[in-house]
Amino acid sequence: xxxxxxxxxxxxxxxxxxxxxxxxxxxxxxxxxPVIDGQHRQWIAAVNELFDAHKNGRGRKEVERTMAFLIEYxxxxxxxxxxxxxxxxxxxxxxxxxxxxxFKKKARELAGELYRSGPTEENxxxxxxxxxxxxxxxxKTADLTMAAYIRSKVAQQPLALQKRTYPRL
Ligand SMILES: [Fe+2]
Ligand SMILES: [Fe+2]
Numbered sequence: 001x002x003x004x005x006x007x008x009x010x011x012x013x014x015x016x017x018x019x020x021x022x023x024x025x026x027x028x029x030x031x032x033x034p035v036i037d038g039q040h041r042q043w044i045a046a047v048n049e050l051f052d053a054h055k056n057g058r059g060r061k062e063v064e065r066t067m068a069f070l071i072e073y074x075x076x077x078x079x080x081x082x083x084x085x086x087x088x089x090x091x092x093x094x095x096x097x098x099x100x101x102x103f104k105k106k107a108r109e110l111a112g113e114l115y116r117s118g119p120t121e122e123n124x125x126x127x128x129x130x131x132x133x134x135x136x137x138x139x140k141t142a143d144l145t146m147a148a149y150i151r152s153k154v155a156q157q158p159l160a161l162q163k164r165t166y167p168r169l
Pocket of ligand 2: 081096100138142143
Protein backbone atom coordinates (compact mmCIF):
# COMPACT_ATOMS: atom_id res chain seq x y z
CA UNK A 1 0.00 0.00 0.00
CA UNK A 2 1.20 3.50 -0.79
CA UNK A 3 0.36 6.32 1.60
CA UNK A 4 -0.03 9.80 0.22
CA UNK A 5 1.20 12.67 2.43
CA UNK A 6 1.43 16.42 1.95
CA UNK A 7 5.07 16.19 0.96
CA UNK A 8 5.04 13.12 -1.12
CA UNK A 9 4.48 9.44 -0.72
CA UNK A 10 5.34 7.02 1.98
CA UNK A 11 7.62 4.47 0.45
CA UNK A 12 5.96 1.09 0.89
CA UNK A 13 9.37 -0.54 1.31
CA UNK A 14 9.89 1.36 4.54
CA UNK A 15 12.46 3.81 3.26
CA UNK A 16 10.48 6.76 4.62
CA UNK A 17 8.82 9.54 2.71
CA UNK A 18 10.05 10.13 -0.81
CA UNK A 19 9.26 13.75 -1.51
CA UNK A 20 8.41 14.66 -5.07
CA UNK A 21 11.37 16.71 -6.16
CA UNK A 22 9.75 18.98 -8.69
CA UNK A 23 12.00 20.93 -11.01
CA UNK A 24 11.39 24.63 -10.74
CA UNK A 25 12.06 27.26 -13.34
CA UNK A 26 14.11 30.12 -11.84
CA UNK A 27 15.10 33.47 -13.38
CA UNK A 28 18.75 32.42 -13.65
CA UNK A 29 17.65 29.95 -16.33
CA UNK A 30 16.53 32.79 -18.59
CA UNK A 31 18.72 32.83 -21.69
CA UNK A 32 17.15 35.96 -23.16
CA UNK A 33 16.11 34.16 -26.34
CA PRO A 34 12.29 34.06 -26.32
CA VAL A 35 11.91 30.85 -28.33
CA ILE A 36 14.52 28.93 -26.35
CA ASP A 37 13.18 30.23 -23.02
CA GLY A 38 9.61 29.34 -23.94
CA GLN A 39 10.71 25.81 -24.82
CA HIS A 40 12.74 25.45 -21.62
CA ARG A 41 9.70 26.36 -19.53
CA GLN A 42 7.58 23.87 -21.44
CA TRP A 43 10.29 21.23 -21.07
CA ILE A 44 10.44 21.64 -17.28
CA ALA A 45 6.64 21.54 -17.17
CA ALA A 46 6.77 18.24 -19.08
CA VAL A 47 9.13 16.77 -16.44
CA ASN A 48 6.79 17.84 -13.63
CA GLU A 49 3.78 16.55 -15.55
CA LEU A 50 5.27 13.08 -15.21
CA PHE A 51 5.32 13.45 -11.42
CA ASP A 52 1.71 14.63 -11.49
CA ALA A 53 0.56 11.79 -13.72
CA HIS A 54 1.83 9.35 -11.13
CA LYS A 55 0.95 11.34 -8.01
CA ASN A 56 -2.63 11.82 -9.14
CA GLY A 57 -2.98 8.12 -9.86
CA ARG A 58 -3.71 8.52 -13.55
CA GLY A 59 -2.51 5.02 -14.27
CA ARG A 60 0.30 3.34 -16.13
CA LYS A 61 -0.95 4.20 -19.63
CA GLU A 62 -1.11 7.89 -18.82
CA VAL A 63 2.33 7.84 -17.18
CA GLU A 64 3.73 6.20 -20.32
CA ARG A 65 1.99 8.75 -22.55
CA THR A 66 3.48 11.58 -20.45
CA MET A 67 6.94 10.00 -20.62
CA ALA A 68 6.62 9.65 -24.40
CA PHE A 69 5.71 13.34 -24.68
CA LEU A 70 8.74 14.28 -22.58
CA ILE A 71 11.04 12.33 -24.91
CA GLU A 72 9.34 13.83 -27.97
CA TYR A 73 9.62 17.35 -26.59
CA UNK A 74 13.28 16.83 -25.68
CA UNK A 75 13.99 15.80 -29.29
CA UNK A 76 12.05 18.74 -30.69
CA UNK A 77 13.83 21.23 -28.44
CA UNK A 78 17.26 19.85 -29.29
CA UNK A 79 16.48 19.96 -33.02
CA UNK A 80 15.32 23.57 -32.81
CA UNK A 81 18.32 24.60 -30.76
CA UNK A 82 20.76 22.86 -33.09
CA UNK A 83 19.06 24.55 -36.04
CA UNK A 84 19.66 27.96 -34.47
CA UNK A 85 23.29 27.06 -33.79
CA UNK A 86 23.82 26.16 -37.43
CA UNK A 87 21.98 29.22 -38.67
CA UNK A 88 24.25 31.53 -36.68
CA UNK A 89 27.48 29.57 -37.28
CA UNK A 90 28.03 28.59 -33.65
CA UNK A 91 31.51 27.08 -33.36
CA UNK A 92 30.49 24.87 -30.43
CA UNK A 93 27.68 23.32 -32.46
CA UNK A 94 29.26 19.82 -32.87
CA UNK A 95 30.10 19.55 -29.16
CA UNK A 96 26.69 20.84 -28.08
CA UNK A 97 24.98 18.46 -30.50
CA UNK A 98 26.96 15.55 -29.03
CA UNK A 99 25.88 16.51 -25.49
CA UNK A 100 22.27 16.50 -26.73
CA UNK A 101 22.75 13.11 -28.41
CA UNK A 102 24.22 11.58 -25.24
CA PHE A 103 21.29 12.84 -23.21
CA LYS A 104 18.73 11.60 -25.74
CA LYS A 105 20.24 8.14 -25.28
CA LYS A 106 20.10 8.46 -21.49
CA ALA A 107 16.46 9.66 -21.59
CA ARG A 108 15.50 6.74 -23.85
CA GLU A 109 17.13 4.32 -21.39
CA LEU A 110 15.23 5.86 -18.48
CA ALA A 111 11.98 5.62 -20.43
CA GLY A 112 12.70 1.99 -21.30
CA GLU A 113 13.28 1.20 -17.63
CA LEU A 114 10.03 2.93 -16.70
CA TYR A 115 8.07 1.03 -19.35
CA ARG A 116 9.57 -2.29 -18.27
CA SER A 117 9.17 -1.94 -14.52
CA GLY A 118 6.05 0.19 -14.42
CA PRO A 119 5.53 3.53 -12.68
CA THR A 120 6.79 2.88 -9.16
CA GLU A 121 7.73 5.73 -6.83
CA GLU A 122 11.38 4.87 -7.23
CA ASN A 123 11.19 4.84 -11.03
CA UNK A 124 9.26 8.07 -11.30
CA UNK A 125 11.59 9.84 -8.89
CA UNK A 126 14.61 8.48 -10.70
CA UNK A 127 13.37 9.65 -14.12
CA UNK A 128 12.13 13.07 -13.00
CA UNK A 129 15.09 13.92 -10.79
CA UNK A 130 17.70 12.70 -13.28
CA UNK A 131 16.11 14.56 -16.19
CA UNK A 132 15.22 17.65 -14.15
CA UNK A 133 18.75 18.05 -12.80
CA UNK A 134 20.26 17.51 -16.23
CA UNK A 135 17.96 20.09 -17.84
CA UNK A 136 18.76 22.77 -15.25
CA UNK A 137 22.49 22.08 -15.40
CA UNK A 138 22.54 22.04 -19.20
CA UNK A 139 20.66 25.33 -19.45
CA LYS A 140 22.96 27.02 -16.91
CA THR A 141 26.08 25.91 -18.70
CA ALA A 142 25.80 25.09 -22.41
CA ASP A 143 22.56 26.89 -23.32
CA LEU A 144 23.31 30.22 -21.63
CA THR A 145 26.63 30.41 -23.48
CA MET A 146 24.97 29.50 -26.79
CA ALA A 147 22.14 32.01 -26.34
CA ALA A 148 24.61 34.80 -25.53
CA TYR A 149 26.39 34.04 -28.81
CA ILE A 150 23.13 34.06 -30.80
CA ARG A 151 22.08 37.33 -29.17
CA SER A 152 25.38 38.93 -30.17
CA LYS A 153 24.94 37.72 -33.75
CA VAL A 154 21.37 38.98 -33.96
CA ALA A 155 22.42 42.34 -32.54
CA GLN A 156 24.76 42.77 -35.51
CA GLN A 157 21.86 42.49 -37.96
CA PRO A 158 19.80 45.44 -39.26
CA LEU A 159 16.83 46.24 -36.99
CA ALA A 160 14.18 44.98 -39.41
CA LEU A 161 15.94 41.64 -39.66
CA GLN A 162 16.40 41.45 -35.88
CA LYS A 163 12.64 41.70 -35.42
CA ARG A 164 12.05 38.89 -37.90
CA THR A 165 14.73 36.52 -36.63
CA TYR A 166 14.19 37.23 -32.94
CA PRO A 167 10.44 36.91 -32.62
CA ARG A 168 8.61 37.77 -29.44
CA LEU A 169 6.37 34.94 -28.32
FE1 LIG B 1 18.04 24.01 -24.33
FE1 LIG C 1 21.16 22.65 -25.45
